[in-house]
Amino acid sequence: MRRLLVLGAGTAGTMVVNKLRHRLLAPDWQITVVEPGDTHFYQPGYLFLPFGIYAPAQVVKPTRSLISDTVELIRGEVDRVDPADNRVLLSDGRSLPYDYLVIATGVTPRPDQTPGMLDGGRWRRSIFDFYTYDGALALAHALDTFDGGRLVVHITDMPIKCPVAPLEFTLLADAHLRRRGLRDRVELVYATPLPGAFTKPIAAARLGSMLDDRKITVEPDFLVERIEDKRLVSYDEREIAFDLLVTVPLNMGADYVARSGLGNELNLVPVDRHTMLAKAYDNIFALGDANDIPTSKAGSVAHFSVEVFADNFVEYAAGTPMTGRFDGHANCFVESGDGKALLIDFNYDTEPLPGSYPIPVAGPFRLLDETAVNHWGKLAFRWMYWNVLLPGRPIPLPAHMSMAGKQTP
Incomplete structure (x- = not known):
């Protein structure tokens, strides 16, 4: 055997x-x-x-x-x-x-890898994560009681699980604060080690104004070295103060x-x-x-x-050569708040492009566009995950990325 x-x-x-x-x-x-x-x-x-x-x-x-x-x-x-x-x-x-x-x-997530992240009793008091079950539940309580100040969403370093999730959280937080009537009392900051919130040229050209329109400040190229008091300090000694920090620790x-x-x-x-x-x-x-x-x-x-x-x-x-070649195919629904989401589809060689997915023209999902259908697609994925993906049942989607329905600007 x-x-x-x-x-x-x-x-x-x-x-x-x-x-x-x-x-x-x-x-x-x-x-x-x-x-x-x-x-x-x-x-x-x-x-x-x-x-x-x-x-x-x-x-x-x-x-x-x-x-x-x-x-x-x-x-x-x-x-x-x-x-x-x-x-x-x-x-x-x-x-x-x-x-x-x-x-x-x-x-x-490894918060122990960043000096100060777990020190001083701030962990899950003023510093929170949502990449764990317990962290997400603790953050729910913190958001319910947060009534104003500077909310910083922060990525320690790449790679991380679901790289768009911190951006999604920022956009959902903006919508959440507007619904609560608190948005004018909150300064929302997105701190990333990358050159910007969107790093692929076509996606950046189409989506670059999304954070500006929501009055979200982006702090690019921010590589945290330590946390002191209620301040993120980068290796080049830039500082970002916070009242509530939502961080993605080193993965x-x-x-x-x-x-x-x-x-x-x-x-x-x-x-x-x-x-x-x-x-x-x-x-x-x-x-x-x-x-x-x-x-x-x-x-x-x-x-x-x-x-x-x-x-x-x-x-x-069976002793024969492996004939399949994974091409790096990934697609992600990106929640943008207010019951809408984007969809991106890409692989090792092709950056996210506009268009429709999975069927040309018909979609029903739109690539690099905010739509309600994309939002419902993300919510429906949970049922797919439990009932189709994990059991290993076939899904009528190719494992390799297709250019069908995509538009190259």
């Missing part, structure tokens, strides 16, 4: 084991997934929790209920991977052998990746960007947010790359 071991039962890990269970049949294959928690979180929903758009119960489900009954689920923390011996060691001393390993443990891969000698400085596994095969080992793959591919760390990337990976893995395990 051959053994496929998957570390992590998040988005990518759950899709992988459910898709491959239908392709790699028992008794020839044993498929095992290791996951420390018993709850699966719909992470895109974290954005909506602070504004009361989603209830907490809408973004959680039991992990076991989402994984095929014929896949072994092991509860445990990974201590390290021993690639030389083809086994994974858990923190409780258990040892799990494998023939093929898939690392899908994602990335997590890093799991610590066991570093202990195992498998990752880069952010604990991300270097892989071939088309096949997800680790550059250092011929029987280890890294999927979802856990790898270093140069595209967004988003659920759509996990989905499209897993579609390519599943076919490739069947070929690879």
Whole structure:
């Protein structure tokens, strides 16, 4: 019997084991997934929790209920991977052998990596995050009681999960404050380590006025070095004072990746960007947010790359060349407030373009345009996630980006 071991039962890990269970049949294959928690979180929903758009119960489900009954689920923390011996060691001393390993443990926010972020009792008092379930719920309470001052939305560094989420939060916060009649009493600031809120030329040309129109101040090229009192201080000694800080801490891969000698400085596994095969080992793959591919760390990337990976893995395990090549395809709905959203669709080589998606002219979604249909598409995705994506059911959308419906200015 051959053994496929998957570390992590998040988005990518759950899709992988459910898709491959239908392709790699028992008794020839044993498929095992290791996951420390018993709850699966719909992470895109974290954005909506602070504004009361989603209830907490809408973004959680039991992990076991989402994984095929014929896949072994092991509860445990990974201590390290021993690639030389083809086994994974858990923190409780258990040892799990494998023939093929898939690392899908994602990335997590690390506020401990920024001096001052966790100091002085400010964490989740005046400094909040929304990239965790608990953080999003704490921020909901903070927004309910916030009655004016300077609200700063801040990104520590790239890459992060869902790179557009901080911008979405800023736009939703603007709409939320207007509904509460507080917008004139709040200075809203968006601080980013990037050159601007929109970094791709075509998107910047079409959307560049969006923040100006909402009187949102952008602080570009801001690389935070530390937090002192209620001030962000950059490496070039610029300062941004805040009354309420909503920050995206540094995102890093799991610590066991570093202990195992498998990752880069952010604990991300270097892989071939088309096949997800680790550059250092011929029987280890890294999927979802856990790898270093140069595209967004988003659920759509996990989905499209897993579609390519599943076919490739069947070929690879049979001793034949992998014929699929992931092209970096990503698409993201971008909430802009007031019941509207944008949609972007891009890959390694093509930046977001205007047009319609997925059907030329008919859409129904519009690319780089604010529409109510795009907003409802984002909300509908939650049902798709639980009922279609995670179970590994086919979706009639190509894994590779299509130019159909796109317009090149």
